Amino acid sequence: MAQKQWTAVDRYITDLLVENDPVLEDALRDSAAAGLPPIHVSPSQGKLLQLLALTKGARSILEIGTLGGYSTIWLARGLPSDGRLVSLEADPKHADVARSNISRAGLSGMVEVITGRALDTLPRLAAESRGPFDLIFIDADKPGYPDYFTWAVKLSRRGTVIIADNVVRKGAVIDAASTDPLIRGIRRMNDLVAKEPRVSATTVQTVGVKGYDGFMIAVVTAGQ
Ligand code: SAH
Ligand code: DHB
Ligand code: MG
Numbered sequence: 001m002a003q004k005q006w007t008a009v010d011r012y013i014t015d016l017l018v019e020n021d022p023v024l025e026d027a028l029r030d031s032a033a034a035g036l037p038p039i040h041v042s043p044s045q046g047k048l049l050q051l052l053a054l055t056k057g058a059r060s061i062l063e064i065g066t067l068g069g070y071s072t073i074w075l076a077r078g079l080p081s082d083g084r085l086v087s088l089e090a091d092p093k094h095a096d097v098a099r100s101n102i103s104r105a106g107l108s109g110m111v112e113v114i115t116g117r118a119l120d121t122l123p124r125l126a127a128e129s130r131g132p133f134d135l136i137f138i139d140a141d142k143p144g145y146p147d148y149f150t151w152a153v154k155l156s157r158r159g160t161v162i163i164a165d166n167v168v169r170k171g172a173v174i175d176a177a178s179t180d181p182l183i184r185g186i187r188r189m190n191d192l193v194a195k196e197p198r199v200s201a202t203t204v205q206t207v208g209v210k211g212y213d214g215f216m217i218a219v220v221t222a223g224q
Contacts, residue, residue, distance in 0.1 A: 003211060010044055010208035018043045024073060027101035031068030034097045040067055041165065042209045046074035049137060053078025056161050058134035063087040064118050064148050065140030069098030075137060076107045085111045086130065088118045118144060122151040131155035138164040143185035149192055153220065160220040168205050168214030198222040
């Protein structure tokens with residue numbers, strides 16, 4: 001019952017406020033055809049990411065976890081024409097599908113998909129002074145979230161917005177005794193966020209086509 005209603009309301013919101021976009025639909029179609037798992041953000045969540053980028057006036061974005069580039073395209077469309085987005089993806093097949101989707105969206109000039117495990121590619125970005133970024137979206141493997149948050153802070157400046165997807169997981173996040181590596185990863189990140197004096201954060205629970213989950217949104221309040 002609840003899921004049916006969340007889906008219906010999400011559809012109502014999407015039909016009303018989220019413009020129909022063939023490029024985004026093509027990206028989902030090709031991702032599914034290539035066998036990628038359907039775990040991309042929903043259309044209404046993609047639009048939220050774009051609006052956050054616009055609100056922030058972001059000129060540089062880092063994404064951790066590209067999949068087929070669906071959230072990447074939403075975020076990149078929130079950038080000015082000289083903006084830049086770097087997206088990190090461990091799976092070469094996912095990265096290939098994403099590059100093709102991003103190219104069809106006309107965004108190859110501003111988006112770079114870097115193949116490799118984020119824990120290998122994040123230090124490289126830092127070493128090459130590719131940061132700081134204005135907005136960072138964490139959406140790769142959940143056990144990695146504590147490390148990704150730590151790297152995100154390193155790659156930030158004052159005012160950087162850090163967003164992490166899937167931090168509620170049907171409420172499972174409150175189970176302190178959980179042995180699930182996903183939940184443990186999210187909880188360890190939350191503990192880091194809570195005790196990090198350089199960020200101010202909250203988590204918003206969400207329902208919709210993807211079920212019951214949530215976004216953590218943090219703002220870096222101190223210079224690095
Ligand atoms: N942001 C995407 C969804 C990402 S799904 C969207 O909303 O459209 C998570 C992605 O993270 C998958 O493609 C997976 O291959 C990738 N991933 C998993 N472990 C990773 C790692 N260690 N480093 C980088 N990417 C990883
Ligand atoms: C799932 C959803 C996500 O947004 C994600 O990043 C990973 C997994 C899921 O529903 O399993
Ligand atoms: Mg996600």
